[in-house]
Amino acid sequence: MTSRSKIPRPTVKRLSLYLRDLESRREQEQQTISSQQLGDALGLTDAQVRKDLAYFGQFGHPGIGYHVQELIAELRKIFGTDRKWSAAVVGAGNIGRAVMAYPRFRHKGFEIVAVFDNNPNVIGQVISGHRVRPMDDLPALVGARDIKIGILAVPAETAQAVTDVLIDAGILGILNFAPVRLDVRDAVSITSVDFSVALEQLAFQVSLGLTGSLDEQEE
Amino acid sequence: MTSRSKIPRPTVKRLSLYLRDLESRREQEQQTISSQQLGDALGLTDAQVRKDLAYFGQFGHPGIGYHVQELIAELRKIFGTDRKWSAAVVGAGNIGRAVMAYPRFRHKGFEIVAVFDNNPNVIGQVISGHRVRPMDDLPALVGARDIKIGILAVPAETAQAVTDVLIDAGILGILNFAPVRLDVRDAVSITSVDFSVALEQLAFQVSLGLTGSLDEQEE
Numbered sequence: 001m002t003s004r005s006k007i008p009r010p011t012v013k014r015l016s017l018y019l020r021d022l023e024s025r026r027e028q029e030q031q032t033i034s035s036q037q038l039g040d041a042l043g044l045t046d047a048q049v050r051k052d053l054a055y056f057g058q059f060g061h062p063g064i065g066y067h068v069q070e071l072i073a074e075l076r077k078i079f080g081t082d083r084k085w086s087a088a089v090v091g092a093g094n095i096g097r098a099v100m101a102y103p104r105f106r107h108k109g110f111e112i113v114a115v116f117d118n119n120p121n122v123i124g125q126v127i128s129g130h131r132v133r134p135m136d137d138l139p140a141l142v143g144a145r146d147i148k149i150g151i152l153a154v155p156a157e158t159a160q161a162v163t164d165v166l167i168d169a170g171i172l173g174i175l176n177f178a179p180v181r182l183d184v185r186d187a188v189s190i191t192s193v194d195f196s197v198a199l200e201q202l203a204f205q206v207s208l209g210l211t212g213s214l215d216e217q218e219e
Numbered sequence: 220m221t222s223r224s225k226i227p228r229p230t231v232k233r234l235s236l237y238l239r240d241l242e243s244r245r246e247q248e249q250q251t252i253s254s255q256q257l258g259d260a261l262g263l264t265d266a267q268v269r270k271d272l273a274y275f276g277q278f279g280h281p282g283i284g285y286h287v288q289e290l291i292a293e294l295r296k297i298f299g300t301d302r303k304w305s306a307a308v309v310g311a312g313n314i315g316r317a318v319m320a321y322p323r324f325r326h327k328g329f330e331i332v333a334v335f336d337n338n339p340n341v342i343g344q345v346i347s348g349h350r351v352r353p354m355d356d357l358p359a360l361v362g363a364r365d366i367k368i369g370i371l372a373v374p375a376e377t378a379q380a381v382t383d384v385l386i387d388a389g390i391l392g393i394l395n396f397a398p399v400r401l402d403v404r405d406a407v408s409i410t411s412v413d414f415s416v417a418l419e420q421l422a423f424q425v426s427l428g429l430t431g432s433l434d435e436q437e438e
Contacts, residue, residue, distance in 0.1 A: 010262025
């Protein structure tokens with residue numbers, strides 16, 4: 001297995017596409033899959049698929065291809081989604097509340113263990129079972145509750161300042177909902193959710209007259 | 220130019236990656252780009268890049284490659300994001316309110332022109348400048364206000380019923396925030412925003428020790 005920091009970023013991106021494709025095949029009870037099939041579904045050559053997966057070990061079986069269930073389990077191990085992740089929500093506004101109420105997080109191994117805000121009118125409120133705490137409590141709680149992930153749901157204007165607090169507190173990753181590019185000083189991982197990118201993709205599908213979802217299996 | 224319904228879906232997906240990459244290069248004031256450079260950034264061969272773009276016309280210049288600004292303009296035309304789209308929000312809960320307050324939508328050519336909910340306590344309220352209307356008003360308003368896109372921000376339990384109402388009203392695309400797979404009867408386009416997919420990708424980056432964002436330019 002290659003040193004993980006040597007894995008090309010495009011490969012990393014494609015792994016999550018592989019995982020989503022495989023999970024949807026498992027739902028349809030497909031047992032095995034060839035690199036050709038996986039490549040066809042994602043617009044890649046079979047050689048690219050084999051090369052990408054080989055960074056992480058030898059999963060294929062000659063003459064069979066990959067066992068769908070086995071490959072999902074291996075990918076989940078690589079992804080770290082077979083373990084539990086403690087997360088904190090910063091910002092108890094609309095997006096923060098939506099995140100707290102989101103039913104799929106716990107199911108996927110993420111647990112929200114603390115919620116912070118700087119608004120005195122919101123601090124102390126209990127939302128979806130979480131008491132909102134002042135920002136000043138954040139550094140101590142990140143350590144005490146082993147919080148690895150910060151979910152940033154604050155306005156664009158304060159997002160960078162909160163990011164700095166999260167990094168200094170020792171968080172490892174930030175899920176950013178603020179519509180702004182953040183400087184993470186190459187210290188933590190960051191993934192941004194930009195609603196307008198999704199809306200743009202939808203406009204594109206409508207313009208091209210493509211019905212259904214781009215993310216579902218093709219027939 | 221090929222008939223649009225003949226364009227492979229993986230190509231369609233890659234076009235939005237091309238556009239995001241090009242926009243970030245334009246921010247860095249890059250003037251021209253080769254298919255090789257674009258391919259390298261996204262883990263594709265230069266042949267694949269040229270083939271994808273050729274579905275839409277001849278954009279390249281021999282010996283120069285593509286003009287970044289020109290290719291962005293062409294892609295935006297294909298994407299339909301050079302025009303205005305009227306959208307309706309269904310569900311004035313946390314996600315609906317977050318969407319209404321989202322600053323980037325209007326900037327990208329999307330305008331929210333109506334908001335609907337079925338909760339009598341919410342109907343009539345004014346949120347981010349929009350008066351919340353009862354669901355019964357939806358079919359007439361979709362026609363009257365030329366609404367093409369429905370933003371679905373209702374709980375999973377009611378999402379399918381609302382989808383059916385939107386389709387029957389003549390909407391063309393649905394941006395789905397409900398954590399459930401919807402049947403759109405192959406009648407409209409749909410894009411789903413799943414927060415847990417983003418969180419999963421983040422956990423993956425953290426597991427691999429990849430700092431920064433996967434979506435930014437590599438150096």
